[in-house]
Amino acid sequence: MISIWDLANPQLREITVYQPGKPIEETARELGLDPGAINKLASNENPLGPSPKALEAMREALEKGHLYPDGGGFCLCNAVAAKLGLGAENVILGNGSNEVLEFLGHAFLNPGDDVVTSQYAFVVYKLIATSFGAHTIEVPSPDYQQDLDRMLAAITPKTRLIFVPNPNNPTGTLLSQREIDHFMSRISENVIVVFDEAYFEFLDHPPDTLRFVREGRNIVVLRTFSKIHGLAGLRIGYAVGPTDLVQVLHKTRQPFNVNSIAQVGALAALEDDEHLRDTKRVVDEGRAYLHEQLAKMKIPFVPGTVNFVMINVGDGHAIFEKLLRRGIIVRPLKGYNLPEWIRISVGTMEENKKCVAALKKVMGD
Template identity: 55%
Template sequence: MPINQYANSFVCDLVAYETGKPIDETARELGLDPASIVKVASNENPLGPSPKAKAAMREALEEANLYPDGAGFRLRTAIAEKYDLGLENVVIGNGSNEIIELLCHSFLNRDAELIAAEHAFVVYKLMATLFGAKYVEVPDPGFIHDLEGMADAITPNTRLVFIANPNNPTGTVVGQEAIDRFMERVPEHVVVCFDEAYFEFLDEPFDTLKFVRQNRNVAVLRTCSKIHGLAALRVGYGLCGKDVAAILQKARQPFNVNAIAQAGAVAALKDDEHVEQTRAVNKQGLDFYEAAFRTRGLEFVPSVANFILVNVGDGDRVFKEMLKQGVIVRAMRGYKLPDWVRISIGTAEQNARCLEVLDSVLTPVAV
């Protein structure tokens, strides 16, 4: 008899999260030189890691025979100092995705509900399903979180509300006024997770850390994968009210962030020059794509993050045709956006190549 019948049905019924296609796999399948492939599918930093982070990681490699600091003292201290918080407010994770999982471990069960926006990060729905909780999806007109609608959806069974801000895959943002109104309505039995993986790309940042300082039931998620270019290391962190943080620490596995990753993250967090260089490259890339899409009459969602969502008519077809030419974008059918693709911002050369290939696979339009 198949083992499936003995596994939890809600796990067997899940559709596994689809990651961006790796460069090496694409090169093998298509017989291409890996160096010729342009990957703009996973919102990675095209400049790579901070030079300071690379130096710190090389040094840490010399002690790879030792277990890492299970409490992450140096990394948590660097994070706490950066945001003027206490050590008790900081939880580190194997990517910010692990903090999402820790929240679900801690607060979800078969009687609980998780609320998120319709076009938010798909992992929220996967996690709710995995823990047997009810997933409540709130429409997001114009691809922007409707925080009033999300507040209206809260019930006595609601335990988690996820607000991706800026949101992936839409690149949209909700401002301070809407956030403050929402937080005034949130009851004490609800933990609000502000997922802010793309926060550092904002020109006009909002403040959710004030709720952490007030010891509200919040978790503000940040990551070293995006602006800091350390996606391969999987380092994320939660800035939480101390009561929420204490619960997450109990759910966290020891040694969940390896020593080399911790060393690289500590150095990266202090490298403001690399952050500003990344922001500048990203701004130029966003301007390039927006101007190009307007010229071509392509519908797109103005973005504040390091990617842009564009309507190409048939996202799956465009993804496959571009892939044949060695350019990897992300089709959006999994987000209920079958007509769209998401393009990560690359270097000027990568952006130009991506647009060239996109032009070649689209139905001819006036340019």
């Protein structure tokens, strides 16, 4: 009998379906607990929830749910562009910034091409590259820090895209402006550089990559409303790039790829400086607390720069399971070839304290 795998695109055999953070409801069901008793620190979401202004705008927008959304996202693209000092023609919206990764695949990848990224880089780059039949070159990241010189050296004549998450997830390590400038001064124009800045707004001194967009270089900068803006469930993110590059990406997207509720919510969230400030403060305090407690417990960790911390617990999966039984969901990192490590998202202080208390218990078990 013929197997479905004889019919499917052969590269799909190599793909392991993305494993998201374990959902609260599923965990509550399995443990027989109330969902309210579960703390999810597994997906780097906003511990304060959505921007209240976004919530209000989205409730209102539901009344117009019978109408198709604005396909080009006119209002939001203009608002994003105004914030960044660019034109709306430099912005494209995605159903999450991850969708833009797929646009990049459609636009630039063919079977046999190469993409370059780092060891431990956000896993979706490889998933997308593989799904288009491209090969992913992952260069070593000594001490979990991305090495841009090695990435440059890894470029082949078949390299089309180079993915640079900054900071990277799950390691949390950050590249400096100096490293980025040096890299950009050496990269060939035959390769498109993708700076993934999903956590940009959490940084105190974020490197500036938009200068390369203004210079018309072959770069794409990805940002999202999933993190500091608290709209992960709505699925909305964006990319900025030079006009001609963005025009290419528009050709690859579905006519109504971003729903109207998400667009309206994102527009309101973008202007909600108070929610942004509050979230950053809670995350800064929470991250400092986690660092301090981990140091006290003598648990090795890679100091975080944004809303998560990667820690070495010896057996990541076992500790993940033990924390789960105590109602704390974290992220095991075996899929990143980091079996000793887990990633903890910074939560509210109450959640962070519960997590530390549970860690103390399970590390002593």
